[in-house]
Amino acid sequence: MRARCLMSLLALLFLFSALSMSVAATSVRSLGEFGDISTPAAAAATLETAVQQLMEAGGGILEIPAEAPKELKVENLSQTDRNGHGVTIVDYRKGMVTYHLAPLGQEQGGVWAPFRLERYLNMGQQSLPHCGVHSNEGIHNYMISGASSYMLTLTEPAKKGKDARLYVDTIRGIWVGAYLNITGSEVGYAEPFDRVVVKSIGWDPEKRKNYFTADLEYDHPQYALVYNKHVVNGQQIEGWSNCDNQSMEFQVTRHHYAVGDSFVISGMMKYTGNVFSGFGDEGGVVINAETVGEVDGFHSRVEAVDWSTDTITYEAGVTNAHTLSNSRPLINYNRDKWITQGTVLVVPPGRTYQGKSYPSIIGGPHNVYNYQGGLILGSADCPWDESVIGRYFALTDDSEILTPNDPSPVGGYASAPNRPVYRWYEINGFERNPDGTKVIKILRVRWSAVAAGAPTLFDDDNYTWDGHERPLHYAIAPGAWVYDISQGWVNAISTGGWVGANEPRKIKVTPNGDRGSRFDFEVGDPIEQAIGSDPWHPRPIRIRQFDQIPTTMDNSTIEMEQLGRVQIPHAITISSMATSRNQIPQRKDKKPPYGTLLNLQSLAREGIRFGADVTDAAIFFAQPNDRAQPIRWRNDVNGSSQLTVDPHSGTFEFVNGDLNLNSRGLQGLRGLSGSEKPAMNLRGINVPVPEGAQELTVDFPTPESDAAYAVNITPTWLTAFCVAKKTEKGFTVQFATPAPAGASLDWVIVR
Numbered sequence: 001m002r003a004r005c006l007m008s009l010l011a012l013l014f015l016f017s018a019l020s021m022s023v024a025a026t027s028v029r030s031l032g033e034f035g036d037i038s039t040p041a042a043a044a045a046t047l048e049t050a051v052q053q054l055m056e057a058g059g060g061i062l063e064i065p066a067e068a069p070k071e072l073k074v075e076n077l078s079q080t081d082r083n084g085h086g087v088t089i090v091d092y093r094k095g096m097v098t099y100h101l102a103p104l105g106q107e108q109g110g111v112w113a114p115f116r117l118e119r120y121l122n123m124g125q126q127s128l129p130h131c132g133v134h135s136n137e138g139i140h141n142y143m144i145s146g147a148s149s150y151m152l153t154l155t156e157p158a159k160k161g162k163d164a165r166l167y168v169d170t171i172r173g174i175w176v177g178a179y180l181n182i183t184g185s186e187v188g189y190a191e192p193f194d195r196v197v198v199k200s201i202g203w204d205p206e207k208r209k210n211y212f213t214a215d216l217e218y219d220h221p222q223y224a225l226v227y228n229k230h231v232v233n234g235q236q237i238e239g240w241s242n243c244d245n246q247s248m249e250f251q252v253t254r255h256h257y258a259v260g261d262s263f264v265i266s267g268m269m270k271y272t273g274n275v276f277s278g279f280g281d282e283g284g285v286v287i288n289a290e291t292v293g294e295v296d297g298f299h300s301r302v303e304a305v306d307w308s309t310d311t312i313t314y315e316a317g318v319t320n321a322h323t324l325s326n327s328r329p330l331i332n333y334n335r336d337k338w339i340t341q342g343t344v345l346v347v348p349p350g351r352t353y354q355g356k357s358y359p360s361i362i363g364g365p366h367n368v369y370n371y372q373g374g375l376i377l378g379s380a381d382c383p384w385d386e387s388v389i390g391r392y393f394a395l396t397d398d399s400e401i402l403t404p405n406d407p408s409p410v411g412g413y414a415s416a417p418n419r420p421v422y423r424w425y426e427i428n429g430f431e432r433n434p435d436g437t438k439v440i441k442i443l444r445v446r447w448s449a450v451a452a453g454a455p456t457l458f459d460d461d462n463y464t465w466d467g468h469e470r471p472l473h474y475a476i477a478p479g480a481w482v483y484d485i486s487q488g489w490v491n492a493i494s495t496g497g498w499v500g501a502n503e504p505r506k507i508k509v510t511p512n513g514d515r516g517s518r519f520d521f522e523v524g525d526p527i528e529q530a531i532g533s534d535p536w537h538p539r540p541i542r543i544r545q546f547d548q549i550p551t552t553m554d555n556s557t558i559e560m561e562q563l564g565r566v567q568i569p570h571a572i573t574i575s576s577m578a579t580s581r582n583q584i585p586q587r588k589d590k591k592p593p594y595g596t597l598l599n600l601q602s603l604a605r606e607g608i609r610f611g612a613d614v615t616d617a618a619i620f621f622a623q624p625n626d627r628a629q630p631i632r633w634r635n636d637v638n639g640s641s642q643l644t645v646d647p648h649s650g651t652f653e654f655v656n657g658d659l660n661l662n663s664r665g666l667q668g669l670r671g672l673s674g675s676e677k678p679a680m681n682l683r684g685i686n687v688p689v690p691e692g693a694q695e696l697t698v699d700f701p702t703p704e705s706d707a708a709y710a711v712n713i714t715p716t717w718l719t720a721f722c723v724a725k726k727t728e729k730g731f732t733v734q735f736a737t738p739a740p741a742g743a744s745l746d747w748v749i750v751r
Helices: 002-027 040-056 583-585
Strands: 026-029 060-066 088-092 099-100 149-153 161-166 179-188 195-196 200-204 207-217 224-229 299-306 311-312 330-331 342-346 362-363 369-371 375-378 392-395 425-432 437-443 449-452 474-477 479-484 504-509 528-530 631-635 639-645 652-655 682-689 695-699 712-715 723-729 730-736 744-750
Touching: 026 425, 040 060, 040 088, 195 207, 369 449, 712 723, 712 730, 730 744
Parallel strands: 026 060, 060 088
Antiparallel strands: 088 099, 149 224, 161 207, 179 195, 179 224, 200 207, 299 311, 299 528, 311 504, 330 479, 330 528, 342 375, 362 369, 375 437, 392 425, 392 474, 425 437, 437 449, 479 504, 631 639, 639 652, 682 744, 695 730, 712 744, 723 730
């Protein structure tokens, strides 16, 4: 009996072990279990087999061992169905762990995700201890050594050679073993470069300053940049949006049904050091929002075409293939296939040309379409017909394109392109006028994608209206919409845009009317993917509030509290590269950087409220460019009324409006003037006139600029009188009847 029980127990243990092994076998497997991984080719074939077998077995986890070839390229394309199985690949090569997650994952409360962190905090009647922070995940990023944040200059020229001495603005931030870049120009990035490792730090007793030593291959001038900066993030999320989608790189939703202070995203920086370290720093930023318009996109040449699959294969080389996306057109840059003859006039929406206006219209089903107005009018010698529909239109004047040497200023990450960049619009309408001129309509997107009359130009002076004609050069080029880049996209950022010949390099494009004609894509044709011609600029910060119950305490959409011991110089600063209207002609669009600095469009109890003392001025106009800065009010009589102050004289000036004091008085006036010259005197009251006098000279307290003023006299006795003489210093009055005892007069002057 005992033996039978023992055998049964052994059988159960064997079965449990077998089940465990089976579960482990189907859930976590190593690549070497599926075949040969001794060479890159063999490992690639084994990887394909392993993924296939795991998928057939219901999915699982596949480990790439550290000994697998480092050349093995791993891409996880295991799952194409949300209801299907997936494989997670864990790669242990290169001394690190890389997770290649299943593309779709599993449904998790309306979200499909291949990875999940889950924690239940449900302690019943047992409490957490005193005031703890209990996060679902903790990332501790200890930046102890190895990173630099240094950017300053050489204070003396440095000569090439071993153990060269380099003197810099400050030795702070330099350390032995630090890797530094040294440029070949004054405060610039010109060659030649030296990339050095600091060998030692010394002290020069004669110059009484530190230096560091390094081996230099080149000479470097005074004020050459010495720099190296490392970004050592605690966590980095980088996403690539190359197909149509609506997504968030970091999206947080907090369902706050309980009671307690709630912060959805909170940032705090505690600091003890100076924070600012040298050239190029931004100082301390808790939440940073930046937008960058990239214009250096995909470009290459056609290597092959296969219209049976709508496929263009592009040549290897520097292509910037990482910027490829669908829903942007691929333009044929073979200029022999472009139409450029003639010129065009572009009339803006709402303006009148030849007595006709072209306004924008809201229409379509439920008024959801924005038919943007305006007109593109081609001259009679433009060789257009219906065949241009489906091709792409761009203006080619330098003022309407971006060029590598564009004179308009640009800063930060918004660098200039390395070749001319055009804004291409698909043509989707054509008309021929009786006088031989032609009209085309272009596709524009603004709440809808419909035919539009005219593009938005950089320079408003390039538009045409009655009395203002501006013929512009143009190009109509063949092209096609890209719809599949799955075999064309390459992460080419780290290679400077370079794509190797071993990549598929295939782009699928939509057919069009030019396919099979001389305008079609052919081997050798240069191609570019157009930038978005109608971008809606991203908003760095958008705040929307959907509260429905009155608040129990005052609150603000944006709240700033200054709780420090010292002054913050500015609560809100709005700045740009341009500060004078003299800079407007240098800008690409010939407009100020901002249309409106503060746009108040909501009903409010108070527009701007000053609820605390200001020690200098509630509103201060600095007038830095010797120009009056006006305050303007719109009116229905002559457009607007304005108040200005002359920056030189300080004189207030009202324009296009009268001054109505609403039955109130003026106080403290120095004088009244109806001209540009101010009056220095206003009146005299109870000025004594000697008894028996028939003449009196009145001296002004302050001389006038000249004698061009009017005098009104009121004596205290009945007499005829006249102003016999006027000078800038005063005036003389003569009386027909001698003054009695106690006589006086009053006077008022007006310039």
